[in-house]
Amino acid sequence: MTDHWRPEQKLKRLDTQIAFNSEQIYFRFRWDQPNPGGWIHDMLVYRDGEWTQFANPSPWIAEGDNSEHTGFYEDRVSFLFDDGSVKGFEEFGGWLTVHTGMRSLPSEVSEQTVREHEHLGDDGLEKTDIRKYIPQAVEGEWWENDWRQIRSETELDQLKQDGVFLDLPMWRAHRSNPKGYGTDHHVLDYRHSDQGQNTYTTQEWDPVDGPEYMWDPDVVEGGALDYHEIQRGNFPDQQDGTYALVLENAVEFDPDVAEWEGAMIPRRPLREPYGSAADWRGAGTWDDGEWIVEMWRDLQTDHPTDTKQLERGGVYTWTPAVHHGAGKRWHWVAYPYKLGLGVRPDYRGEYHSHGTSELVAEAFDGERPDWSEVPTYTIPLIFPGILDWTDLTSDNHAMSEEIRNAEITMWELYEKDPESFLE
Template structure:
């Protein structure tokens, strides 16, 4: 049955508040995170599929079948579940107070003010002669000229100035665990935010195969791995998902063969658009593994405290304090996620954070030191971090239209104080 389409900017999750149960541990070499959160909808390990339907290949990227408000939208996609966080060592002014809201601006993709592709393509820095992008994504205001809080994407600093900021650590670390695009390889993906949300140096866990509605994709599964070279969309749409732990649902390059329409071109044939590969370099700093079971994700992520790439990864040390803010993503891309206010994270020490007075729980987290080969999670404290759906509130509005804009510009107030008591009050 065909149902009405709902524009992405109008999608709203039924659940406005999530709770992310978090444990953090470290030893002399590595830091470890363990995340647990409820997600009753199965199939969050499937992502961005090419489906043969009505005589042509179609990209099914979003929304997932459980995304929508009111009347369910026509199903047009699969989008993986993810957990991510922003991390800073004090180098980015305003992040301690405002967390992820510092990175969201007028003109970004998926915002009502989204910059048209033509305007991005014609820009000296973001366009074809620069980064070669088609949209504007997360950035920090320090990447733009003017006062520290000013954030017009059209006034981005020169390449030389941006490189100097990177050398001085003025960027945000952004690792992410992806249920489809990284978990089968045992890794996360690693990014950093300055003028854009950049991938770290090296190669991440996935690539993108070319495809054409008439000719189909470049690759399919080896029929010895998946019968007929493709999954069956109709089976999966009925809820018969490949097992997340033992089934085949990700197309790994070692299992891929050139697409053969005589084998895999049939109604409902489904092949991932994003084949997986072995990562390397700074992009492969984070290892990760996650399991969905009975409506709940449990994800572990870990990396070395010190890495070989300090210009895109925050270096960590025992006895130091960092600002940390996590997010959980579900069922769609872009702003379809739940985010936390900023927290202070101490490695083996108790941090001090001025935002604590309006939190129901602590805003000061301690990564606990352990001995042995890996953390004994039963002995590590659990922090329950509330996450809210952020809507379309952005840094531009906070620093210009908000009733406390002057205090925000002076970094004299935190997100906790702006909305007081419980993060859920942000939604009122």
């Protein structure tokens, strides 16, 4: 993938249904994805006498001869969620979280520079890159966003206590779906995983010695998938095939069993999640070029400092995204929407999406919603390119004053519906 890669598809449409009862909220998503294999992710392949990581991008994204691709990356759906605590999110959605210096942008800060940072680096969070954060996590005016000026731990802890963070749940076709969960994150000074344990881990590996684990040969013959079969388009069936390495089905790697040309083993074994990281359940199915995904969680959880608490009659800002075949910034995103649980919210912007920017979650009785009774909203998603919050608030931006005062919305800023990206 080059720095200037753009998807062929400028716009995706995400059909969305939202329902809730006295205890839980449910989302149901449908979107077209003609390329199969989006449930395969980050594989270790034995080729030409050594183990190699095939990670990013997927074969239908890579440029050039796809028969020689070296990537597998899962499909995903995610969304940012707020209860009005984060200034600017109602107006600008996910653009509020993207800043100069982040990974996958031309301005990406080097690993060494991040490691030397007092808060982010080796003596703090032990990170090697910069990911999403909200401007309130750094010093200065609410809109200022220099990653080098992150607030003190005491100030960040207070922001969390006050609910000044964004909720970020995610459904992952490989790393969470086989376990029946999503993964849960929140954005403050970094894109953090929630308390507890997510559905996946990372196994150690070496080009010569291979990985730590392989499949039990009683589960997968030869202890590994066959890369050559997948290269020919013969993917394991998403609904009942074996393609994820669940730790319960894993055994210690044995080169006498699984070290053969084309042997392919996931680098990311799956495990049982717990804690706040396991708040979201999820189930998705790919069939005939379309994903259908459901996500659900309790309205009230035990971890209010990393999860937004929900209630009937509440109004929230919501902005979804769909990821296909690649990670980082390569996805399609929505402008911000207002979502009311059983009530119609007020969205003050003058410009709206095709249909409405005001969504209503449908109340239902019983354990699960009857989706035939729940209205469908079609959400247009666009490729965001490299536009970031630093650009939007720069003195060079014609509307910087209105943006800094949160007097204009993303819809109004470009005075067009995302549907116009097709024109």
